[in-house]
Amino acid sequence: MKMYRDWAGIYDALYTAQGQSKDLPLLTRLVREYGGPVLECACGTGRVMIPLAKAGFKVHGIDTSKEMLAVLEKKLRKLPGNVSKRITFERKDIRNFAMQKKFRTCIIAFNSLYHLQNDADIMKFFRHVNMHLERNGVFIIDIFDADPNYVQGRFVLQAEAVDAKGRVMRKYGKTVFGNNQVNDGWFRIVIEGRGKRRMINKKFKLRYLTHDQAWKMLDAAGFKVMKVYANYESEPYDMGRQNEKMIFVARKTGKAARKA
Numbered sequence: 001m002k003m004y005r006d007w008a009g010i011y012d013a014l015y016t017a018q019g020q021s022k023d024l025p026l027l028t029r030l031v032r033e034y035g036g037p038v039l040e041c042a043c044g045t046g047r048v049m050i051p052l053a054k055a056g057f058k059v060h061g062i063d064t065s066k067e068m069l070a071v072l073e074k075k076l077r078k079l080p081g082n083v084s085k086r087i088t089f090e091r092k093d094i095r096n097f098a099m100q101k102k103f104r105t106c107i108i109a110f111n112s113l114y115h116l117q118n119d120a121d122i123m124k125f126f127r128h129v130n131m132h133l134e135r136n137g138v139f140i141i142d143i144f145d146a147d148p149n150y151v152q153g154r155f156v157l158q159a160e161a162v163d164a165k166g167r168v169m170r171k172y173g174k175t176v177f178g179n180n181q182v183n184d185g186w187f188r189i190v191i192e193g194r195g196k197r198r199m200i201n202k203k204f205k206l207r208y209l210t211h212d213q214a215w216k217m218l219d220a221a222g223f224k225v226m227k228v229y230a231n232y233e234s235e236p237y238d239m240g241r242q243n244e245k246m247i248f249v250a251r252k253t254g255k256a257a258r259k260a
């Protein structure tokens with residue numbers, strides 16, 4: 001995926017600084033409850049896979065970005081052999097993948113589902129997950145609960161970190177939620193150090209879902225929603241208010257997938 005090409009090397013530092021690893025305790029608890037092996041779709045640099053492998057689970061990741069996967073590969077080389085041997089990955093699109101293996105649990109973390117821009121792509125992805133889960137296997141989706149009225153029309157500082165070379169990195173973001181469920185986003189990363197200043201500007205689109213849309217598509221793809229959490233503290237999703245997150249936990253049913 002092109003969007004991640006220029007900043008795969010600083011992704012981990014920036015998102016750890018932004019507090020994004022707050023999802024790990026919940027994801028680890030859910031995997032302990034439902035079991036491995038785990039498939040992580042859109043695994044990126046292995047931010048989620050590595051802690052799961054450290055917790056003792058076998059994890060397979062797929063992602064389209066060769067730069068993000070290169071970072072993962074580098075990280076694997078530095079891990080103890082008993083952890084790295086539990087992690088495998090391949091460069092594949094989550095909308096179209098085929099493996100012999102089946103998994104107990106599948107995860108798509110950190111809003112990555114919103115990179116898919118239409119219902120047809122999401123249904124394709126959900127059906128592929130269904131095919132690759134064992135009987136009664138569990139699918140976990142972590143996406144934000146969009147507030148359609150939210151507009152952050154100017155760049156604001158979202159994260160600041162210092163990398164291993166002592167360079168200061170600052171990530172600024174700007175977001176406008178359009179009326180077609182598309183979040184038009186811009187981010188700017190400024191890297192300063194050793195008298196040099198580099199700036200990365202990116203425009204991206206995330207297509208968000210409502211609670212009911214996601215539920216309906218999961219149902220049509222052969223999943224029964226068991227729980228929806230509103231945040232990483234496991235509070236239940238509340239239909240009557242704006243929630244921070246929609247973390248779906250759905251079980252594969254025996255029913256064949258149908259049209260959403």
Ligand SMILES: C[S@@+](CC[C@H](N)C(=O)[O-])C[C@H]1O[C@@H](n2cnc3c(N)ncnc32)[C@H](O)[C@@H]1O
Nearest residue numbers: 001042043044047063064065093094109110115
């Ligand atoms: C926000 S990052 C998340 C990475 C990792 N799961 C994490 O939580 O840190 C989103 C990832 O989705 C990947 N991605 C986007 N569209 C994809 C697709 N159609 N198939 C596979 N990977 C995709 C990107 O390459 C990127 O690595």
